[in-house]
Amino acid sequence: MKKTDILIIGSGIAGLFCAIKIGKKRPDLSIAIMTKDKVKNSNTQLAQGGIAVVTDCIEDSFEQHIQDTLKSGGGLCDEEVVKMVIHQAPERLNELIDIGVSFDKNKSGIWNLGLEGGHSQHRILHHKDISGAEIEKNLIETIKQLSNITLLEDHLVIDVDTKKNNGRINCTGAFYCDKINKKVKYIRAKTIVLSTGGCGQIFKNTTNPEIATGDGIAIASRAGAVIKDMQYIQFHPTALYEENKNPFFLISEAVRGFGAHIVNEDQKRFIFKDDIRGELATRDIVSQAISKEIEMSGNPYVYLDCRHLDFEEFYSHFPSITEYCKTIGLHPEKDLIPIVPVAHYQCGGINVNKKSQTNIKNLYAIGECSRTGLHGKNRLASNSLLEALVFAHQASEHIAKNIDDLSFAPKDAMLQFDEPLMDKDSNYFMKFKKELQTMMTFFYASNDSDFVKILNRIESMKMATVGLLFKKKKITTQLIEFTNMLTVAKIIIEHHKTKVLKSAVMY
Structure with missing residues (x-):
């Protein structure tokens, strides 16, 4: 076409x-x-x-x-x-x-x-x-x-x-x-x-x-x-925790609307300390409350408790969630479900x-x-x-x-797309991708304000990626996607930096 x-x-x-x-x-x-x-x-x-x-x-x-x-x-x-x-x-x-x-x-x-x-x-x-x-x-x-x-x-x-x-x-x-x-x-x-x-x-x-x-x-x-x-990246408060999983399986907000509770290791509800709506507060509030509880307890997750619910009706409403839980050995009618906040929506x-x-x-x-x-x-x-x-x-x-x-603009550009990179180059991108993901996750979890250090590292990864492009003289889907990830990560950090600086001026 x-x-x-x-x-x-x-x-x-x-x-x-x-x-x-x-x-x-x-x-x-x-x-x-x-x-x-x-x-x-x-x-x-x-x-x-x-x-x-x-x-x-x-x-x-x-x-x-x-x-x-x-x-x-x-x-x-x-x-x-x-x-x-x-x-x-x-x-x-x-x-x-x-x-x-x-x-x-x-x-x-x-x-x-x-x-x-x-x-x-x-x-x-x-x-x-x-x-x-x-x-x-x-x-x-x-x-x-x-x-x-x-x-x-x-x-x-x-x-x-x-x-x-x-x-x-x-x-x-x-x-x-x-x-x-x-x-x-x-x-x-x-x-x-x-x-x-x-x-x-x-x-x-x-x-x-x-x-x-x-x-x-x-x-x-x-x-x-x-x-x-x-x-403004929204973290969803109730993703099913599985170690080294990407992406995480989402447990719908509707499960809490149905009556599920969020509890800690002692099986105590704690969201009410942050908002009178408890589990039905907005996602940012619930996510922040869970993150605080995880930090205080040292446990990697809290729990979603569905055990008090009418399970026949629960299964009718949430069949895919129930079935997925069962595939990893969890039964919502009798087991607590480990959950953690994860990046969900921009x-x-x-x-x-x-x-x-x-x-x-x-x-x-x-x-x-x-x-x-x-x-x-x-x-x-x-x-x-x-x-x-x-x-x-x-x-x-x-x-x-x-x-x-409107009318079509004239264009005669055609570029050559060569064979994909070899496996060792795939590993090269995977290594950088994991580093970027870890860095961005830590930034949001810790509210790390060392913007210069993060932006410099993003820029050095970008230069290394561009260097690989010139070395191989070919474009690959991995290169395109990772370049986009670096571009967007940089924008997020810069926008976050601007927000922090504006807040400092205001106060």
């Missing part, structure tokens, strides 16, 4: 939903979705909890959901964005239902709404504990039915191409690695949408899959896009407006890689899938309306 009207990079809920919206509205436009692995391999596929939507306007209200979101975000949310997202939620939900997505109902046929930390009401629609997989499956099936959408798996985008026009940077195409044919190629596009997900693999302990290397942030940064608030990212536009013309960002203003410094549980849907919709509307005013 030499050109496409719209190039969407990433195949999670945001990218797929955006493609469907444009594909249906404008069947005359060509749309290509590039994903660096298989289409199903995304954070969306792993989402357990569900999607937060106000459906019960007697007990619940838009205003309550808005206030819950603002409180969770610690005063850093954009209130107008919060209102837009929450008011759009029922319409976007109906669009998911229209393509076949199923959400659980009770015996009376009413939504079986879940409760999660930070929410004042039950408002989480879910499909057992595999909500993301249910949504992703139906989005993919819908994509296959639209003839103007091409899905390209094993296509890793390296960088977007830009040109200056009348003093403004324009996005004109992208260089990508065709991993099957081992070639670097170029595609022209009138519009590009980044929907590449998060950067959890920068940390040693994370729920994010191996593909979550911050590619979109790095690509956008190199192109000149504004990146904002990357210091609240910052590529800065966009309400139409999902970046500061670069023709370049949009949606989903976790974007910074919309919804989350502030801490995401309210199950607001992420909702955000992805709303901003995918916003982008689709703007693109469909304005793309006819």
Whole structure:
């Protein structure tokens, strides 16, 4: 494929939903979705909890959901964005239902709404504990039915191409690695949408899959896009502890909403010391309370206690969590489950407006890689899938309306992609990757403020990586991903440094 009207990079809920919206509205436009692995391999596929939507306007209200979101975000949310997202939620939900997505109902046929930390009401629609997989499956099936959408798996985008026009940077195409044919190629596009997900693999302990290397942030940064608030990495408080595991298995927030307790080695609940909501406080508060307890006790984890719950009903709600626990010899009905906070979600990212536009013309960002203003410094549980849907919709509307005013830029670039690096070079990258993950994990756990030392080490790793590129004279997927990880790690540290310096000036 030499050109496409719209190039969407990433195949999670945001990218797929955006493609469907444009594909249906404008069947005359060509749309290509590039994903660096298989289409199903995304954070969306792993989402357990569900999607937060106000459906019960007697007990619940838009205003309550808005206030819950603002409180969770610690005063850093954009209130107008919060209102837009929450008011759009029922319409976007109906669009998911229209393509076949199923959400659980009770015996009376009413939504079986879940409760999660930070929410004042039950408002989480879910499909057992595999909500993301249910949504992703139906989005993919819908994509296959639209003839103007091409899905390209094993296509890793390296960088977007830009040109200056009348003093403004324009996005004109992208260089990508065709991993099957081992070639670097170029595609022209009138519009590009980044929907590449998060950067959890920068940390040693994370729920994010191996593909979550911050590619979109790095690509956008190199192109000149504004990146904002990357210091706000959300740690999920209840990941199942397994030594030397990456990624960790997530135990949904909904389990605590169902009534599970968090206890220490003495089987005592302790979260109430930090917040009167206990286990149903927001993720940042619960994670910090657990971290303090771990530090005081010297034990590597605390426990999730489900033993007092109705297990038949528990299994009905959380079959995949129960089954996974059993594979490692744990039985939630009689055993305490070891848990630990781990990196889960980036609240910052590529800065966009309400139409999902970046500061670069023709370049949009949606989903976790974007910074919309919804989350502030801490995401309210199950607001992420909702955000992805709303901003995918916003982008689709703007693109469909304005793309006819755009034209393809001429380009004749072609690069050669050689054979992958040898095993010894794979080990070389793995060694650096583990060092970076350990360094970033320690930085967040200890709040280490030696920014210069960390930034210098990141820079030296980057120089070593570039040196290997010149030595081998070839591009590899490992090199691309690790370079992106280093770029994003540096941005996180720099944003964290700026926050600390601002705080020092304030006080």
